[in-house]
Amino acid sequence: MGEQKKEAIGAVAIKMADIVMECKNLWKTYGKITAVKDVSLKIQECDIKLIFGPSGSGKSTFLRCLAMLTSPTKGDVFLKGECLTKEGIDLNKARARIGFVFQHIWLFHHLTALGNVELALRRVLKLPKKEVKERAMQALRDVKMEEWAHHYPAQLSGGQQQRVGIARALTRCPDIILLDEPTSALDPELTGEVIDTLRDLAKKGTTMLIVSHEMPFAREVADEMIFFDEGTIVEIGPPELFFTNPQSERAKKFMARLIKKTRRE
Amino acid sequence: MFEFLIEHLPEFLNGLVFTVEITVFGVLVGLALGVLLAIGDLYGGRVVSTIIRFYVEFFRGSPIIVQLFMFYFTIPGILNIQLGRYVVGFLVFSLNSAAYQKGYIKGAMEAVFENQMTAALSIGLSKVQAIVYVILPQALRLVIPAWGNEFCSLTKSTSALLVIGVEDLTAVGKNLAGLTYRNLEVYSFVALIYLAWISVMLKLFDTVYEKVKIPGIEISA
Numbered sequence: 001m002g003e004q005k006k007e008a009i010g011a012v013a014i015k016m017a018d019i020v021m022e023c024k025n026l027w028k029t030y031g032k033i034t035a036v037k038d039v040s041l042k043i044q045e046c047d048i049k050l051i052f053g054p055s056g057s058g059k060s061t062f063l064r065c066l067a068m069l070t071s072p073t074k075g076d077v078f079l080k081g082e083c084l085t086k087e088g089i090d091l092n093k094a095r096a097r098i099g100f101v102f103q104h105i106w107l108f109h110h111l112t113a114l115g116n117v118e119l120a121l122r123r124v125l126k127l128p129k130k131e132v133k134e135r136a137m138q139a140l141r142d143v144k145m146e147e148w149a150h151h152y153p154a155q156l157s158g159g160q161q162q163r164v165g166i167a168r169a170l171t172r173c174p175d176i177i178l179l180d181e182p183t184s185a186l187d188p189e190l191t192g193e194v195i196d197t198l199r200d201l202a203k204k205g206t207t208m209l210i211v212s213h214e215m216p217f218a219r220e221v222a223d224e225m226i227f228f229d230e231g232t233i234v235e236i237g238p239p240e241l242f243f244t245n246p247q248s249e250r251a252k253k254f255m256a257r258l259i260k261k262t263r264r265e
Numbered sequence: 266m267f268e269f270l271i272e273h274l275p276e277f278l279n280g281l282v283f284t285v286e287i288t289v290f291g292v293l294v295g296l297a298l299g300v301l302l303a304i305g306d307l308y309g310g311r312v313v314s315t316i317i318r319f320y321v322e323f324f325r326g327s328p329i330i331v332q333l334f335m336f337y338f339t340i341p342g343i344l345n346i347q348l349g350r351y352v353v354g355f356l357v358f359s360l361n362s363a364a365y366q367k368g369y370i371k372g373a374m375e376a377v378f379e380n381q382m383t384a385a386l387s388i389g390l391s392k393v394q395a396i397v398y399v400i401l402p403q404a405l406r407l408v409i410p411a412w413g414n415e416f417c418s419l420t421k422s423t424s425a426l427l428v429i430g431v432e433d434l435t436a437v438g439k440n441l442a443g444l445t446y447r448n449l450e451v452y453s454f455v456a457l458i459y460l461a462w463i464s465v466m467l468k469l470f471d472t473v474y475e476k477v478k479i480p481g482i483e484i485s486a
Binding site: 104124153 | 394480481
């Protein structure tokens with residue numbers, strides 16, 4: 001957005017700046033199947049929102065629509081007030097401002113941990129060599145992986161790989177980080193280290209939208225929880241509400257099951 | 266017996282050098298073209314991909330001798346041009362190799378494709394950058410063993426060049442055997458040279474493959 005335009009909008013622009021990401025009436029359909037149904041959501045600076053819900057309810061698809069990794073069928077996505085769904089927008093540039101962490105991690109197999117983190121700095125932001133190295137190492141330090149910088153993904157444990165995945169998403173200083181079940185592909189004992197990393201990020205005020213079923217973690221860090229079912233938001237509210245008295249029947253049932261499962265573990 | 270062969274060694278070596286030249290040229294141009302064809306087939310849409318499929322079917326579905334004749338006689342006849350026999354040799358071997366290599370490369374790209382592409386886009390790379398920095402470095406590593414086979418089969422196919430009068434190693438042997446009637450020695454020696462050269466090259470491919478292998482990832486051939 002040009003400086004002039006920003007000024008012209010004036011007060012509105014200032015108010016908008018608080019909202020990092022927003023979607024309005026977002027739909028995603030595959031043929032006759034509707035994966036995301038009319039979802040609207042606002043995420044403010046330093047917000048941590050946590051999406052949970054049954055598998056196959058469209059949470060991942062929703063996250064991918066927000067990151068423009070798949071294009072929404074209908075509706076708009078805004079990143080700091082800029083519409084990402086209008087024609088002619090440079091999607092690569094937009095994606096560079098959004099961090100994404102995948103359930104199955106998906107590191108680049110042929111690059112070391114450091115190489116994975118450096119790639120975007122070198123090829124997208126095109127920073128000078130020295131700065132690339134410094135920033136990449138800093139990101140690895142943030143996830144406590146600096147000792148493993150020169151190891152390849154296949155030489156790391158799942159938890160370590162996911163921490164590198166987080167560093168890869170962090171290193172560009174994106175406006176927001178979207179995390180798609182970052183711990184669900186990991187053994188329970190490896191989940192802890194990733195959760196610790198996320199907790200650190202939360203303390204630093206990173207804006208995050210996380211799909212997760214780690215309930216103790218959710219209760220601790222989330223500003224708001226979102227119950228997602230059948231492609232849409234069923235209920236949204238502070239964690240305490242969900243843990244004590246969910247409003248909708250479906251959320252009630254789902255929470256009961258989840259809490260039971262967490263206790264068993 | 267050995268003196269006779271040693272006497273003619275320079276001719277054999279000349280033949281081998283030509284065989285090597287045309288093979289290396291064919292494999293390298295074939296690689297470059299093969300990569301483009303693979304990308305075209307994966308991304309080019311239906312029309313491009315159909316054209317590429319026809320091209321590949323032609324070169325994989327007909328004998329190389331027929332291809333040499335077509336490019337030496339038929340096509341120049343239709344277009345009313347003249348192509349030198351060496352030009353035809355280099356051309357046919359490159360185009361032929363590209364058709365095979367496209368298959369290997371496309372397969373390897375598909376093997377690393379989907380999730381690596383998504384991850385690459387997610388960090389802000391463009392599709393082209395993703396192919397260059399993420400997909401190809403992995404795919405080309407996977408292709409190396411198949412590349413060794415391609416090199417091997419192309420080396421042997423060069424003997425077909427004698428149908429358009431280009432002298433490679435086999436042709437040198439054939440001429441010499443015709444002059445001296447010492448078929449046994451000459452052809453054994455020719456076979457031995459091929460064998461030695463191909464063994465060295467396969468070893469080299471193995472070494473390169475081991476050298477550039479991604480640590481921790483085993484690929485069963």
